[in-house]
Amino acid sequence: MIKITLPDGSVREVAPGTTPAEIAAAIGPGLAKAAIAARVDGELRDIGRPLEQDARLALVTAKDEADALELARHDFAHVLAEAVQALFPGTQITFGPATEDGFYYDFAPAPERGPFTEEDLPAIEEKMREIIRADKPLVREVWSREDLIARWRAEGESFKAQWAAELPGDEELTVYRSGGDWLDMCRGPHLASTGKLDPQAFKLTRVSGAYWRGDQNNAMLSRIYGTGWLNRKQLEAHLTMLEEAAKRDHRKLGAEMDLFHLQQEAHGSVFWHPKGYIIWRALEAYLRRRLDAAGYQEVKTPQIMDARQWEQSGHWGKYRENMFVIPDEVPNTEDEGPVVSNDAQWMALKPMNCPAHVLIFRQGIKSYRDLPLRLAEMGCCHRNEPHGALHGLMRVRQFTQDDAHIFCREDQLVSEVAQFCDLLDVVYKDLGFADYAIKLALRPDKRFGSDEMWDWSEQSLRDAVAATGRATPEWGWEELPGEGAFYAPKLEFHLTDAIGRTWQVGTIQTDTVLPERLDASYVGEDGDRHRPVMLHRAILGSYERFIGILIEHYAGRFPLWLAPVQAVVATIVSDADGYAQQVVEKLRTAGIRAEADVRNEKINYKVREHSLAKVPNLLVVGRREADEGTVALRELGKEGQSVLSVEDVIARLAKEALPPDMR
């Protein structure tokens, strides 16, 4: 007999080979029905997998939502694979995991058929429902490697065969059999049968290409994505959330609110319209005040530098494929012949500001007393990004970083990083992001520098965050092995937006490589020359992307200090036009971005239009207000209005419109 300890501490003695399902049945019929899987000594397992030795056992039900979702999504992926093979013979299966909101499966379609398209999805969904309703048992089997490889080869499953051959030797190879003869190699666990899934709780959402094992040198597979849940209600809630997310898409709002546009003649670069650039300017002015107060000195460096400079910094070798290069010669002005000769010298648009900041540091002799030196730049950078990577404001080819480089002594590093964390905390909270996570990206396999340097850098960053009290799980503190830059570890700051998505924006990273390459040094207390440590850091990342995130976070309803138009004065009758103009003038004098709407339209029309345009304050004036020197204030998102004197409205809006650091 073996001893099974349940979560309440009670112990049951059962015969070896008893399954968790049988134990659930022994406890009660309710639990037997609700139990979908088991945790055995903490490990999630099939409910039908026999217990062979003493163990702690917890039965998993739908109430254990994270586990239940993970299982259901993984099962949906298998059902998807089975459905696709049933409908499209000759399709090879490869790999299909659960994702954050569902699942996907990568297929190698029969060559004559080609990749799947969205038109295939309804039929596949229908087949999946059929498989679910058939309630096929999912049975775990352990196979020998030889048998498994032979089976995959026999079925023409070359990807599976290759994978089975390459799995580590000590790993137990398991397959799951669905009903009769369909099987997939999988570590599991799975639900007991396909019928445990809700046929109304999934939806296939899209198709795409994906490389086998994520490597672009490998075959392109055809991936089908789905979203999967425990029940129909959850699915519908998720689909509604997706619609909400689509409504706040910055590309859509950017056009609707006339903030910016993109066009193919400058693809990857942004045309900022007056209203969009107001947001930029407000953000930039705010950040500049914060940086000034935090001891940064702002600089401006060249847009174009000679290729030799980029060679020396290492960018020419490591980063050239992402740089825009420019011939350093007078272009041929004749109609015939090439514009540039074959022996042109090259220059390049800067993809980063760091080398230029080192060049400023190197001017004159620096003493240890000059450190830390914090050089900031609203640096406009160009990167020749792959076309497929471009995405609205989020990924562009010309962007402006809120960049800075801190040159300091080794003994100043922890304090500088900690101060940066504090500054960044203030800025994020001011901008409406109370929730963010801090992560430490550790050394990658391919890297520069000694292990001692990496030990020291990683520990310094760790210590600095610990000094601020933020290296805790509540702060989302996490260490990410292998994610660091090739020259240094980095701290990453991930914002959570209003609908729960995360965005990596801020970063700070140590760098001892570039000061070395560009021979930056200072004279120490001892009279010798020393290398400064360089910290690369950004709070917003890029203005373009950060404004994109702000648009989506606020769904276009910006806090007043960032709103492009802060107030519209709308008339009811043309008799009030002159008064409206006066009110607008007073608002503008008080520094409020106000416009008059004296069009010959009904007030209903104006209210609707300015509400849709997300104007935060609508000041309605008719004959009565003009006579009394008042306005009827209607705030966006609120019902009704309040009648106030012009002076009161101005005082109120002027106070509300102050940037957070000036309140």
Added chain:
RNA sequence: GCCGCUUUAGCUCAGUCGGUAGAGCAUCGCAUUCGUAAUGCGAGGGUCACGUGUUCGAGUCACGUAAGCGGCACCA
């Protein structure tokens, strides 16, 4: 860069079997002066992304190019 889809008026979209393009909103004009989410009437507006081909004839079919969208890869 790779896979799939898309591209028609400023915007959102319709356009049948290949026969020379249409709606709503927006714009402009006229009327209307109205109290909190669309006043009425009228007018103008198109190289159907671009190129090549098939055809008597192409928005429609084929091929190519570009951009956009969804992913993959990339983001040192």
